[in-house]
Amino acid sequence: MKKIGLIGTGMLGTAVGLHLLESGFQVTSYNRTTEKTKILENKGAQIVPSPKEVAENSEIVITVVKDANAVKQVSFESDGIIFGKHENLIVCDMSTISPLDSKMISKKFLDNSIVMLDIPVMGGPNVAINGELVMMVAGNKLAFEKCKEIFDVIANKVFFLGESGTAHAIKLAMNLQIAMLALALSEGILLSKAAKIDPKVFLEILNSTYFKTGMSENKAYKMIRDNFEATFTLENLKKDINTIFETARSYGLELPMTKVAKETYENAVKEGFGNLDYTGVLAFLKKLNEHN
Ligand SMILES: NC(=O)c1ccc[n+]([C@@H]2O[C@H](COP(=O)([O-])OP(=O)(O)OC[C@H]3O[C@@H](n4cnc5c(N)ncnc54)[C@H](OP(=O)(O)O)[C@@H]3O)[C@@H](O)[C@H]2O)c1
Secondary structure (H helix, E strand, O other), X not given: OOEEEEEOOXXXXXXXXXXXXXXXXXXXXXOOOHHHHHHHHHOOOEEOOOHHHHHHOOOEEEEOOOOHHHHHHHHHOOOOHHHHOOOOOEEEEOOOOOHHHHHHHHHXXXXXXXXXXXOOEEOOHHHHOOOOEEEEEEOOHHHHHHHHHHHHHHEEEEEEEEOOOHHHHHHHHHHHHHHHHHHHHHHHHHHHHHOOOOHHHXXXXXXXXXXXXXXXXXXHHHHOOOOOOOOOEHHHHHHHHHHHHXXXXXXXOOOHXXXXXXXXXXXXXXOOOXXXXXXXXXXXXXXXXXXX
């Protein structure tokens, strides 16, 4: 399989596309806003005006768009993927959506005789560019085996979880960690500052303990310099926290921390912090504490 379609050239899609081109694949791409395909076009991707044409030109189509509505639009609406279907087509959705939505979407694809795999990932554009994502896969096992070679190019760890929806359930459990860690770091930084201790010292101590994380060892140093250049937007994390909340509710689960995080990220977006990196929740908390 050498012909790959890519729908969605936001931050993650562009990085995945660049890596596929670099690895020798033919990439056909579509994005709702055409200007955002320029980077890939300059590196040799073929840009087409609709998801339908992406499907016609590809053996595997990867969708990497904002949310479930966007996946439905590019898949089923006019000039969507299903209108470009052919015998060998497999659709793989890398967007972060709910397990319920992924089940509904994969069923609708199957009703149109197209196999769909859920392939949510961990890791941002900075690791995607080197094929170092961590991928969770759910859906048809045979289709997974067909695509595995390509998944191994995109990710350095690939986990097959089972039937449609299972990969997204775990992806949501992952994003729960991201949301909580960004909040815990932000509040720790604020506490250190209020105590007149350089937050760098807070990080140095934290990173000398068992409780350090990749985030505390890396992004946290950008946070204390108020550098919130986005690799994954706060707006998108808010979307995921809402999905986590709704999914937990559908399982009959009460998750009190999720409730608080949901409120905090929602307020941050309302206050205009949505386009920052998700770690920009620190900027929102600073604003909340301006009186100090
Ligand atoms: N960035 C990360 O670190 C990361 C990591 C793992 C998973 N994800 C997930 O991957 C997905 C993409 O993330 P991203 O960071 O690349 O986001 P992004 O930079 O905000 O890009 C979003 C993409 O979705 C498209 N889109 C939004 N609404 C659409 C609609 N109604 N119809 C068609 N296309 C639509 C956008 O098209 P336009 O350009 O036209 O707006 C753009 O291509 C999200 O589900 C996100 O949660 C991101």
